[in-house]
Ligand SMILES: Nc1ncnc2c1ncn2[C@@H]1O[C@H](COP(=O)(O)OP(=O)(O)OP(=O)(O)O)[C@@H](O)[C@H]1O
């Protein structure tokens with residue numbers, strides 16, 4: 426997405442700036458969906474105040490783009506989103522949320538449900554860039570029906586003072602998920618809690634976390650995989666600390682409830698390697714440039 | 727200018743005097759190294775495993791892992807002991823590493839652009855293009871690492887290049903290609919070269935002006951005839967080098 430204007434859905438503060446008609450399905454406010462399609466109430470719960478509903482019913486020809494901004498100080502957004510992808514489709518989503526230039530404070534809460542029906546695959550790139558004083562809490566739940574797949578990347582390049590990210594993913598029979606949380610943290614309290622439930626036989630899940638504590642950050646990452654059937658899962662949690670005033674806590678948790686399941690995990694916290702640093706300096710980069718290059722590489726998808 | 731006057735006024739490109747260095751865990755590795763390299767000169771440095779060749783290369787290029795306890799490193803008449811590695815690169819010191827680390831997430835093509843001191847995007851090498859899209863040194867074979875090292879160094883436009891076992895791990899065809907590039911891009915432009923090696927292969931191709939042998943952190947002999955040095959090492963081994971009957975400098 427090059428600019429917010431390219432988005433299918435674009436909201437600033439509480440105002441919807443754009444809601445494009447989508448050929449391949451339905452895009453509307455989630456409160457309207459709650460009125461119009463009663464079946465959505467099961468997922469949306471109480472009638473939402475703001476948020477969007479996307480119902481993809483046919484194969485789209487390009488990615489679906491959403492953009493949410495806070496431009497006015499102290500705006501409190503409370504999104505409730507629902508995305509439903511019908512069977513046998515292959516879709517790409519890109520979502521961006523962040524303050525607009527000059528606005529450093531806002532509250533953004535978003536809870537979303539994403540239903541991916543049989544044999545569909547979804548690639549979802551979710552990018553956040555929030556300013557200093559903001560408080561941000563995305564909370565997403567994914568249901569992956571039989572043989573569907575999800576490749577979800579959450580990336581935050583600028584962190585607000587408080588950021589809490591929650592993701593819960595349930596995989597039915599044969600469903601596959603790869604979840605990636607990539608965070609470059611500066612002056613922040615960042616909490617991420619993710620849980621993959623391998624409900625159905627033959628399902629699989631990978632959770633990959635790459636977290637950088639760059640400056641005055643307190644990071645806590647709880648990453649969990651629960652295997653309830655013959656399935657496979659892997660947790661891969663790594664953190665780099667480049668600052669002496671930061672703290673990182675990694676809590677990987679693997680739960681196995683089936684003797685034929687296999688779940689593995691690895692977790693590590695380290696500093697930038699001296700060897701790499703020296704190598705880059707013998708190529709003419711100064712220490713800060715070298716650290717920036719190493720950390721950028723570390724956050725690559 | 728008369729020859730003797732030229733000689734007197736000529737200053738070395740690199741001059742290392744009485745260099746003592748310790749690794750970060752306190753091991754004394756260099757114990758009084760003296761070495762001089764002039765512009766355009768090709769010098770070979772031989773020595774048994776662990777004698778300190780790579781350490782010398784790292785200390786010259788400014789690796790902070792080693793502490794210089796004593797001695798001076800002079801480059802282009804400046805004492806560079808306190809220079810950062812990047813500053814040394816800037817003034818023209820470059821090193822191809824014996825064991826270069828991998829840089830995850832950084833494609834070689836991108837890296838070459840980042841480090842390049844040159845304005846043009848010219849490809850100096852006729853090999854290595856298949857490595858460009860791969861992450862730097864990640865899962866490279868031994869020989870591929872050497873090719874990538876040389877590709878990088880050529881972007882730095884050095885005045886002095888230290889090749890730390892560039893030849894090891896390269897098949898003869900690739901070694902010839904790399905040496906061809908070194909001759910064309912560096913030797914012909916009067917770049918000085920310090921070749922650290924265990925084998926005569928690269929020396930046959932690059933014909934050093936001077937060959938030095940390092941043993942236990944000191945340079946014991948210097949000779950213009952690398953073949954003679956290699957033969958002697960072959961016949962008597964390094965152990966006897968210290969008491970070498972033929973090569974006493
Ligand atoms: N950082 C370090 N910590 C501890 N010991 C070190 C360190 N660096 C080098 N050494 C030791 O110093 C000695 C010299 O090492 P160096 O790598 O310079 O040898 P070398 O002459 O290059 O050997 P090779 O021919 O095997 O490459 C070795 O005994 C090595 O183990």
Ligand SMILES: [Mg+2]
Pocket residue numbers: 779780781824890
């Ligand atoms: Mg060595």
